[in-house]
Amino acid sequence: MRLWLFRAPAYRQPRLQEWAMDAGRPVVPHGHLSGELMSKRLVIVGNGQMAELFCSNFTQSSDYEVAGFVVDREFIKGDGLLGLPLVPLDDIESRFPPGTFDAFVAIGPVRNNSVRAARFLELRRRGYRFANYVSPRAEVSPDASLGENVSIGHFCSVGPWARIGDNVLIGSMSSIGHHCQVHSHAFLPVHVVMAGSVVIGERAFVGTGTTIRDNVHIGEGSVIGAGATILGDVEPNTVYVAQGAKQLPMRADQARL
Numbered sequence: 716m717r718l719w720l721f722r723a724p725a726y727r728q729p730r731l732q733e734w735a736m737d738a739g740r741p742v743v744p745h746g747h748l749s750g751e752l753m754s755k756r757l758v759i760v761g762n763g764q765m766a767e768l769f770c771s772n773f774t775q776s777s778d779y780e781v782a783g784f785v786v787d788r789e790f791i792k793g794d795g796l797l798g799l800p801l802v803p804l805d806d807i808e809s810r811f812p813p814g815t816f817d818a819f820v821a822i823g824p825v826r827n828n829s830v831r832a833a834r835f836l837e838l839r840r841r842g843y844r845f846a847n848y849v850s851p852r853a854e855v856s857p858d859a860s861l862g863e864n865v866s867i868g869h870f871c872s873v874g875p876w877a878r879i880g881d882n883v884l885i886g887s888m889s890s891i892g893h894h895c896q897v898h899s900h901a902f903l904p905v906h907v908v909m910a911g912s913v914v915i916g917e918r919a920f921v922g923t924g925t926t927i928r929d930n931v932h933i934g935e936g937s938v939i940g941a942g943a944t945i946l947g948d949v950e951p952n953t954v955y956v957a958q959g960a961k962q963l964p965m966r967a968d969q970a971r972l
């Protein structure tokens with residue numbers, strides 16, 4: 716097997732160099748891709764925590780090399796992020812041309828996912844292809860289908876015949892049952908559990924720790940608050956929240972643990 720040395724992304728270089736110096740060994744990143752040359756290049760749309768998260772995910776466990784970030788000009792603060800260039804979105808084609816770079820939109824669910832949706836559609840119009848991030852620790856049925864700019868986090872399970880649209884984020888430890896449909900631009904942050912044949916409408920947001928029973932339809936653009944149990948259909952553009960935890964009239968040291 717040939718062992719290629721490849722350039723670590725800028726933000727990892729100090730750590731790798733320190734590691735190599737400590738160990739007296741050549742600079743070889745550990746964890747993934749030990750036998751391959753990194754060839755696919757990626758530009759991330761966003762400069763917040765989501766962008767940092769996906770920079771790490773793609774770098775640590777995909778064959779993409781993250782080359783830089785783009786964001787609307789008015790949100791540019793400084794000229795870099797994680798040691799990589801941060802460029803105004805207007806300049807994306809000149810700095811990261813679509814034939815050479817794939818894109819990944821890493822923006823949070825602000826304004827009912829409409830900002831994420833708009834950036835995705837704009838980049839598609841400009842001719843970009845999109846990366847998918849599927850954690851190596853996720854289990855995706857070979858009979859499920861995924862759109863573009865899809866993320867499936869660590870320890871997720873996606874069942875047979877599930878259909879995931881474009882620009883859908885499914886956070887860690889979520890379970891998407893068989894025959895579920897998650898339509899484009901939906902956002903399911905962490906630990907969302909969906910039984911079979913659930914339908915999630917476009918741009919819907921399903922909060923952390925939500926459980927949805929089988930055959931339920933969540934309308935487009937709706938918001939489900941963290942920790943909800945959804946047993947029936949949800950109308951489009953509505954908000955559902957669970958009963959929050961209540962405080963008991965006792966001190967913690969009086970609780971029988």
Ligand SMILES: CC(C)(COP(=O)(O)OP(=O)(O)OC[C@H]1O[C@@H](n2cnc3c(N)ncnc32)[C@H](O)[C@@H]1OP(=O)(O)O)[C@@H](O)C(=O)NCCC(=O)NCCS
Binds near residue numbers: 943956957
């Ligand atoms: C539903 C949600 C979006 C509403 O947020 P918001 O617009 O800021 O609304 P507020 O937090 O002001 O809450 C409004 C009311 O609903 C209640 N409420 C909000 N979320 C709730 C929830 N998950 N469970 C129970 N009650 C909730 C609040 O207590 C408040 O009640 P009050 O008016 O009696 O005080 C938010 O609470 C939520 O659950 N977000 C998802 C969290 C999540 O999954 N994060 C992952 C992101 S990556």
